[in-house]
Amino acid sequence: MLGPRQEAQAALFYEFSLEDHVPQNHLLRSIDRFVDLSSIRAHLAEFYSHTGRPSVDPELMIRMLLVGYCSGIRSERRLCEEVHLNLAYRWFCRLDLSDRIPDHSTFSKNRHGRFRESDLLRHVFETTVARCMDEGLVGGQGFAIDASLISADVQKQNSSKPEDWAARVAGINDAPRAVQKYLDTLDDEAFGAATATKPKFTAHADPASQWTAARKGPAFFAYSTNYLIDTDHSIIVDVDASRSNRTAEVGAMRKMIDRTEERFGLKPDWIAADTAYGSSDNLVWLALKRKILPFIPVFDKGERTDGTYSRSDFAWDDENDRYICPGGKEMKHTRRTYSDPARNAPEWKARKYRALKSDCIDCLLKAKCCPKTEMRAIHREKYEIVREFTRQCTASGFNQTASNRRKKVEMLFAHLKRILGLARLRLRGPNGVQDEFTLAATAQNLRKLAKLKPMGPAAG
Template sequence: MMGERTGTQEALFYGFSVEQHVPQSHVLRAIDRFVDLSGLRAHLSPFYSHTGRPSIDPELLIRMLSIGYCIGIRSERRLCEEVHLNLAYRWFCRLGLDGAVPDHSTFSKNRHGRFRESNLLPEVFEMTVRRCIEEKLVGGEAFAVDASLIRADVDRQRAVPGSDGLPPYATGRTVSEYLAVLDDAAFGAATPVVPKQLAPTDPAARFTAATPDRAFFSYSTNYLIDLDHAVVVDAEATTSVRQAEVTAQRRMIERTQERFGLWPERLAADTAYGEAANLAWLVEEKAIEPHIRVFDKSARSDGTFARSDFVFDHEDDSYVCPGGQRLRPSHRNFTTPRSYVDQDGFVRYRARQQDCGGCALRPRCTPNMPARKIMRSAHEGARDMARDLALTDAYFTSCRQRKKIEMLFAHLKRILKLDRLRLRGPNGAKDEFLLAAAAQNLRKLAKLIPIRSAVLPA
């Protein structure tokens, strides 16, 4: 018999439990086990007044932001609507059925105020890293580093030529942040090259054509991950140039050593990190094996001898050419030893003109110059070490494992929907990248650490 609802009168009392209506398999149940905000209020206490009307609970704001970045809800206005309607979100935020959801403008006020002043978001991210270490998901032996371009919240049609500088009407918070990082090696001081275009609404965003797509304004998110389970151990926002990304790599390694006591034995990266100075920093200062392809442009395409055709004699500090002659930094003997390293960190090894003039191999060696010259980096020892490591099985293993960081970037853009920033300025990019990395760590914990079912009494 077909049933029919007959009464429309509402009950006077309800017995309803939000806890019972959230499925045990829900992703937020798995994530909630690893969200430890017990020290949040003590951390923020100096930034709140001890008198006046009570503020919105900062733990509620952080839990709501965690939902947004873990689930991929990019709009804070929509996040407030979803938390208001979704029982699982209310359960995660400890709101119950009648808890009030704060207005979306509250996030902006706290982000630009107390959260940034107290350096709270880096603390939230580091909380996830410490939990990953406690759960034995971080081996600490092998790391990988890379950067990915994230589009800035900028309309390229409103850009102005970089050589003209900022227009007079360009003012506000993002311009102040841009001026504050002009001397930062990760932003304005990364390269002396003047950007082709500037965005008045977000001048720190870099105009880049590094992808096959149409040129766009972007920031770079830099990840340092542990290769055991692809846990993000550090993240940093930089301008989108190679030099800034190398600077971020050094900062992240030092920060990881200082805050977590992690000293990796090897680092995997692509050729962008294979410049001589960076390899020397890894080998000589940090004792880290660089599983990195050397950044080398010594190969020639005109059929003449390349630098690899010359043999370096370490004892004599000279190169031996295919014809048996020697190339030296100087062919004169000085009473006082001299340094032949130039300002770019290179030593020029030159052959004598009389040796090259009558050589039968000159057409294949130096047809357009009176004598052959070879540039050798002052850090060539570290480059040679990286070349030797590239022939080992461990290097090929690192190359295979390094794909994990590319998968993290793909997950960041496709699943967490962070393919375009919503916040502007260097600080906004930093906030978004740290929260996204924290969300990826939380999802990793939820996936790899199963929920232990309660043991029923016998």
């Protein structure tokens, strides 16, 4: 039997509770238990005027931003529309059915103003990391570090060579905000002073972005998001934005390690990373200055690919300061005899070790050792002893475990791009990019908390 037609009828009164209409297993209900924003009003107090019209509650804006980044809603205009329509979003933002939603322009006003001046987003991120530590999800023994390229919000067509761009902006006072911020951060290693190498192109709208072809395909403008994670449960303990070059990414790693120890008292026993972090200077900083075991492949150009012996085929004799070639002959950096032995003592500097010409000419292995020269020479780096120590770490039985845990960082990057939708940036300039990366890392930590600490039956 066909039922009556359904028609909406207005009622004078409704009995409606948002609490009853949000499922117990909803993601935002699980996340809400770990969101503590009670301190942000005090954190922002000095950035508000004592007179004038009351502002929008900063906690409401932060909750709305968390909804957007946890749900992959990148547009703030669309975010306001979704919060207006979605009951679960209203519940998480502490909004009733009759409460108005802030205008999307309010986010921009606060993000470029008091949020950035007070470093509020960093404060929210660190509060989340502290909650992860309280829940026992951060062990602090092993860390992993990596960087991932995120496309900048610029086009190649709107770019020029660096020298042309410098002439273009010279004397311009009304440059876009992203350009002004870049000019303010030229001395920052993350965005200007990391390397003297000039990129092929500079974007007019966002000159801090890096022109890169690191993905072995068509070049594009990008930034790097740098994650430092605790390998126990893949908690992001720090995040930093930088230009997409090796020097800036290594600098971001050092900055994050120091900041994590300062803010949370966390100093790892070991760290895992890929070859990009295996330079001599960085290994010295980790192993000698910070006393952290580096499970990092050494960045080494001494390996040959033409079939002749590489440097690793020569045995090092530390006691006698010499190399032993595959033919059993010794190679020294000097053969002078000093009356004072201290004058020939090993020093922290680069040296070249050579075999005797007479040893090489009659050697049966010459064709495989030095076919184009009269004798073989080996270059030894200034900090080769640290590089050898790192090779011992990577040759140990624990290296496979460290390498497997390092892959957790790559999984977080995949989640960032595929699930949270951060494959391309919306904001421009160093500060805007840092805001996006910080909010995304906060959302990932909150989602991890919800997954690893599910709600019990009693709470449901």
